[in-house]
Amino acid sequence: QSVLTQPPSASGTPGQRVTISCSGSSSNIGRYTLNWYQQFPGTAPKLLIYSNNQRPSGVPDRFSGSKSGTSASLAISGLQSEDEADYFCAAWDDILNGPVFGGGTKLTVL
Amino acid sequence: QVQLQESGPGLVNPSGTLSLTCAVSGGSVSSRNSWTWVRQPPGKGLEWIGEIYPSGTTNYNPSLKSRVTISVDKSKNQLSLNLRSVTAADTAVYYCARPSAGARFDHWGQGILVTVSS
Numbered sequence: 001q002s003v004l005t006q007p008p009s010a011s012g013t014p015g016q017r018v019t020i021s022c023s024g025s026s027s028n029i030g031r032y033t034l035n036w037y038q039q040f041p042g043t044a045p046k047l048l049i050y051s052n053n054q055r056p057s058g059v060p061d062r063f064s065g066s067k068s069g070t071s072a073s074l075a076i077s078g079l080q081s082e083d084e085a086d087y088f089c090a091a092w093d094d095i096l097n098g099p100v101f102g103g104g105t106k107l108t109v110l
Numbered sequence: 111q112v113q114l115q116e117s118g119p120g121l122v123n124p125s126g127t128l129s130l131t132c133a134v135s136g137g138s139v140s141s142r143n144s145w146t147w148v149r150q151p152p153g154k155g156l157e158w159i160g161e162i163y164p165s166g167t168t169n170y171n172p173s174l175k176s177r178v179t180i181s182v183d184k185s186k187n188q189l190s191l192n193l194r195s196v197t198a199a200d201t202a203v204y205y206c207a208r209p210s211a212g213a214r215f216d217h218w219g220q221g222i223l224v225t226v227s228s
Contacts, residue, residue: 002155035214044205044218045156051214088156092212098171099146099213101156 003028004089004102011108017077020105022089023070028100030070032092036063039086039104048087049074076107084109112137114206114219122200122226128193132206132219139187140164146209147180147191149202150221157202161209162189196226 005023012018022034033052037045047056049065052072064075076083089102118130132145139145147159160170162180170178179192189206204224208217 032212033214035212037215044221045215046218047214047216050210056216090156090213090215096158096171097169098158098161099209099215100158101213103155 002103003093003096003100004091006087006089006102006105008103009106009108011110012076012079013110014079014081016079017075018079018107019076020074020087020089020107022072022074022102024072024091024100025070027095028070028091028093029067029072031094034065034067034072035090036065036074037088037090039088045088079109081109083107112208112217114208114217116204116206116219116222118222118224120223120225122196122224123228124197124226125195126226128191128196128200128204128224128226130191130204130206130222130224131188132190133186133188135187137208139182139189140184143208143210145180145182145189146207146215147189148205148207148215149200150205151199151202159191159193159204198226200224201226 036049038048039045052067053065086104088104093100113135115133144161144163146161177194182189203221205221206219207215
């Protein structure tokens with residue numbers, strides 16, 4: 001299983017606010033910044049949030065990230081149908097001496 | 111804007127070697143950035159395979175270290191991945207990526223599905 005723990009699924013209706021959690025340990029999230037990726041079927045992951053709460057250019061401000069201790073969250077406000085995708089968290093890990101990922105959360109817009 | 115494109119066989123025999131290349135355009139493979147390979151088994155999460163630094167130093171996932179080699183060909187501006195003694199468990203989409211720092215990957219290739227089967 002994955003080093004970082006995410007719920008396998010999440011859902012919401014259009015306009016709603018949804019949060020996705022990511023839990024780790026002192027060797028990864030507790031020590032390093034957290035990044036979030038969005039992935040649509042058949043495509044490569046796309047950087048969504050970096051350094052816990054920073055958005056790359058072009059990412060809507062509906063997406064926000066936060067981190068506290070060894071856990072982090074991705075929040076999506078004003079949910080839209082095009083947000084339906086898989087979301088992965090990632091952080092550097094001292095034990096692996098490399099990046100570790102969450103197992104991914106499949107977001108369904110009802 | 112850096113662009114990455116993976117290529118290689120989509121089917122590899124069990125016990126054989128998986129060999130992929132990643133062509134880099136819009137930037138130099140000799141730049142100060144490191145380069146990374148990540149894989150994703152069908153329907154599953156992402157797994158870091160390893161990385162190579164501009165100096166040529168490599169850093170591999172311990173679970174794959176005995177079977178993997180990552181290298182750079184500066185003349186062709188591409189990086190390569192070799193994974194030996196493959197099994198069905200190595201079936202995955204393989205991505206090359208360029209990190210800005212740590213686990214922040216700004217640039218990804220489109221990925222290539224490699225199936226291990228006879």
